[in-house]
Amino acid sequence: DIQMTQSPSSLPASVGDRVTITCRASQSIDSHLNWYQQKPGKAPKLLIYASSTLESGVPSRFRGTGSGTDFTLTISGLQPEDYATYYCQQSYSALKYTFGQGTKLEIK
Amino acid sequence: EVQLLESGGGRVQPGGSLRLSCATSGFPFNTYTMTWVRQTPGKGLESISTIGGSGSGTHYADSVRGRFTISRDNSEKTVFLQMNSLRPEDTAVYYCVRARGTLVGRLIVTRLDHWGQGVLVTVSP
Numbered sequence: 001d002i003q004m005t006q007s008p009s010s011l012p013a014s015v016g017d018r019v020t021i022t023c024r025a026s027q028s029i030d031s032h033l034n035w036y037q038q039k040p041g042k043a044p045k046l047l048i049y050a051s052s053t054l055e056s057g058v059p060s061r062f063r064g065t066g067s068g069t070d071f072t073l074t075i076s077g078l079q080p081e082d083y084a085t086y087y088c089q090q091s092y093s094a095l096k097y098t099f100g101q102g103t104k105l106e107i108k
Numbered sequence: 109e110v111q112l113l114e115s116g117g118g119r120v121q122p123g124g125s126l127r128l129s130c131a132t133s134g135f136p137f138n139t140y141t142m143t144w145v146r147q148t149p150g151k152g153l154e155s156i157s158t159i160g161g162s163g164s165g166t167h168y169a170d171s172v173r174g175r176f177t178i179s180r181d182n183s184e185k186t187v188f189l190q191m192n193s194l195r196p197e198d199t200a201v202y203y204c205v206r207a208r209g210t211l212v213g214r215l216i217v218t219r220l221d222h223w224g225q226g227v228l229v230t231v232s233p
Contacts, residue, residue, distance in 0.1 A: 001170075031212070034219045036153075043203055043226055044153065049219035050212040087153055091218035095167035097143060097155040097207075 002026050002090050006100035012108040017078045021103045023071045023088035032092035035064055035073045038102075039084045047086075048073065075105075083107055110134040110222045112204045117227030120194055124231070128189040130204030130224055137185040138162070141207040143220065144178065144189050146200040146229075157189060158207070172198075194231045201226040 003026040013019045023033065031051040036044040046055045048064035051071060061082075063074045075082055088100040116128040130142070143158040156169045157178040166178055177190040187204060204224040209216050 031215060032217055034217075036220070043223035044220075045223075046219055046221050049210070049221075050215065050217040053212060055219075055221070089153075089155075089220065091207075094218075095141065095143075095158040095160065095165060097145075097158065097218075097220070099153040099155070102152045 001096060002029060002093055002098055004088055004090055004098050004100040006086075006088055006103050008103060009101065010104045010106055012106050013078055014108045015078055015080055017108075018074065018076045019078060019105065021073045021086055021088075021105075023066075023073070023100050025069045025071075025090055025092075028068045029090045029092035031067045032090055033064075033066065033071045034089045034091060035062075036087045036089065037082075037084045038087065044087060078105075110206065112206065112222055112224035114202065114204045114224045114227040117202065117229045119230040119232060121233055122194060122196060122231055124194050125190070125192045126194065126229060128191065128202055128204075128227060128229075130187045130189075132185045132187070132204075132206075135206070138182040141209075141218070142180065142187040143205050143207055144187075145203045145205050145220070145223075146198075147203070147226075148197070148200040159187065191229070194229075196231050199229060199231050201228050 035048040206222040
């Protein structure tokens with residue numbers, strides 16, 4: 001099975017900062033990589049799919065890049081509502097979706 | 109509007125069974141792959157079982173294979189998760205999720221674009 005490894009596990013940051021979260025796949029997954037945001041007590045929300053395509057309604061301060069095994073999620077100009085946990089997820093393996101362990105974005 | 113509504117959660121003793129249901133509306137159900145994702149308390153996300161639109165293709169995570177069974181009723185637009193031989197480590201919030209495939213460049217990329225609100229399953233004596 002394809003393993004997804006995110007770093008860091010927690011990330012202190014201040015409003016207005018630019019932050020980057022990385023995700024590495026255990027094998028090449030081309031661009032079959034999605035990013036989700038989850039706030040406490042809520043279901044995850046899709047932010048970015050196919051590595052870099054913004055889901056409808058997601059602010060343009062979110063940006064995804066990468067292909068193969070290495071991917072990044074960048075948030076430019078961090079807003080108060082962005083404090084959450086972020087997950088990457090691969091969909092390269094048909095029906096076998098795996099997630100990274102999550103990155104908690106915390107107030108610095 | 110796409111809606112996914114899970115039901116069937118609750119508290120059960122180890123070794124017991126539960127059946128989760130996810131009633132859907134707002135989209136052509138039989139054309140979408142559906143998956144169950146669980147989240148253990150304070151932990152991350154695990155996709156535990158997936159079923160194709162026609163119901164013929166299924167996948168199970170190693171952690172639930174042989175104990176859980178996914179199925180769907182396309183006429184009722186509902187997906188099910190039968191959970192047997194439950195263990196304390198199965199305690200989690202279970203989400204019903206729609207998987208959507210989209211052509212992006214030369215790739216068909218699948219994303220989990222709609223999630224239910226989640227249902228809590230607690231396995232405890």
